[in-house]
Amino acid sequence: MSRKLFALLLVAILVLPIAPATLSAQDDVLTIGFLPGVVDPFYQVMELGVNAAAEDMGVEVVTQIPPTWGVEVQTPILDAMIARGDIDYLIIAPTDKDQMIGPLEAALDAGIQIITVDTFLGDGDYVNGPVTFPISYIGSDNVEGGRIAARGLAEAIGGTGKVYINSTNPNVSSVEGRAIGFNEVMANEYPDIEVVGLDFNLDDPNTATQQTAAVLAREPDLAGVFGTNVFSAQGAGTAVVNAGLGGVVQVVAYDATQFAIELLRQGTVSLVLAQKPFDMGYMAVQFAVAHNAGVTSLPPRVQTGFAIIDINNVDDPEIARFIYQVP
Ligand code: T6T
Numbered sequence: 001m002s003r004k005l006f007a008l009l010l011v012a013i014l015v016l017p018i019a020p021a022t023l024s025a026q027d028d029v030l031t032i033g034f035l036p037g038v039v040d041p042f043y044q045v046m047e048l049g050v051n052a053a054a055e056d057m058g059v060e061v062v063t064q065i066p067p068t069w070g071v072e073v074q075t076p077i078l079d080a081m082i083a084r085g086d087i088d089y090l091i092i093a094p095t096d097k098d099q100m101i102g103p104l105e106a107a108l109d110a111g112i113q114i115i116t117v118d119t120f121l122g123d124g125d126y127v128n129g130p131v132t133f134p135i136s137y138i139g140s141d142n143v144e145g146g147r148i149a150a151r152g153l154a155e156a157i158g159g160t161g162k163v164y165i166n167s168t169n170p171n172v173s174s175v176e177g178r179a180i181g182f183n184e185v186m187a188n189e190y191p192d193i194e195v196v197g198l199d200f201n202l203d204d205p206n207t208a209t210q211q212t213a214a215v216l217a218r219e220p221d222l223a224g225v226f227g228t229n230v231f232s233a234q235g236a237g238t239a240v241v242n243a244g245l246g247g248v249v250q251v252v253a254y255d256a257t258q259f260a261i262e263l264l265r266q267g268t269v270s271l272v273l274a275q276k277p278f279d280m281g282y283m284a285v286q287f288a289v290a291h292n293a294g295v296t297s298l299p300p301r302v303q304t305g306f307a308i309i310d311i312n313n314v315d316d317p318e319i320a321r322f323i324y325q326v327p
Contacts, residue, residue, distance in 0.1 A: 030059040032288050033081045033090040033112070034281075037119065038069040038203055040230045041257050041324040042277050043093070046117065048327075049281025050091065057289050062087065069169065069203040071099045078103050082110045089288035091281070093118040097173045101131055108133050115287055117280045119173045126300040135291055138283050138302045140275045142174045145306060146181025146228075149252045151189070152271035152308070153224045156250040160192035161223030164215045166232040168203045178228045178254060196222070201232055208235020209242070216243050224250040230257055237263045256309060256323045264314060274307040274322035 034050050036043035054061045066073045074095045081087050090112050094100035101121050104114055114134040122131030167175045186193050196219055201208035227233025233253030240249045246268035253260040256274030263269040287298050307322035
């Protein structure tokens with residue numbers, strides 16, 4: 001073996017195994033924090049999107065999913081992510097549109113760029129609104145989703161009767177938008193429909209069940225319920241089934257969980273709105289990578305759209321692919 005070849009081999013043996021280690025997270029590999037709202041199938045599917053994009057793009061992801069919803073749970077997790085010192089970008093679903101502004105400004109001050117998914121800060125207008133520091137909001141148009149839910153429920157109950165909304169928390173942009181869109185359509189387009197109430201279940205399906213059961217007892221002629229997210233729809237559907245009113249009281253479910261689809265097949269749920277959490281997660285990572293590469297024209301708001309599922313299309317593979325599948 002020539003001296004030159006020997007020297008090259010030596011370099012290869014000594015340097016190559018070391019090289020990837022020295023290019024670790026601290027240096028060249030982009031590190032992205034992922035901090036969604038709560039453990040639920042919606043965010044679990046979003047995590048699949050985040051992980052798929054991270055693998056495709058060769059970035060590190062540090063994921064922390066809060067066990068319960070709320071600023072008091074999300075903020076300490078955020079603070080711990082800031083304290084690590086290695087996070088370059090943060091993909092977060094803020095659990096309150098106002099109260100998470102301060103904690104996220106602290107992240108920005110620490111050099112972390114923010115992308116919000118599913119929920120936004122302020123009014124979600126990151127160009128002209130009160131909050132402009134996040135790069136983008138990537139999520140559903142929830143006001144429009146609420147309108148779609150209202151029209152679906154109105155049709156299911158024949159355009160007349162009493163309806164009720166079960167939701168999670170006030171001041172959360174997603175579910176707040178859904179209730180706004182729903183109420184707007186009922187007020188403007190359906191004079192014979194009365195919205196008899198809105199309850200907040202604090203992301204607890206058992207509370208949602210109890211609240212819906214109480215409304216069913218109070219309003220024996222209730223015609224329909226809108227469950228504004230996974231837990232609300234689960235509780236609403238359960239209460240209707242427990243009361244033996246499946247198919248009598250119509251339920252519209254936001255979020256395409258297996259449970260909601262089961263109730264759709266049984267005739268308790270008439271419409272399911274599937275969001276696109278995989279897309280939200282995947283695109284948020286793409287945005288972080290693009291921003292890091294110097295891309296300056298990323299859109300400040302991206303609406304990911306819906307699949308609207310009913311009994312007629314639930315088995316269409318082009319629709320069924322949006323049902324939340326958690327491994
Ligand atoms: O509906 C989703 C999400 O869009 C909302 O912001 C919070 O609740 C869910 O995660 C469902 O539980």
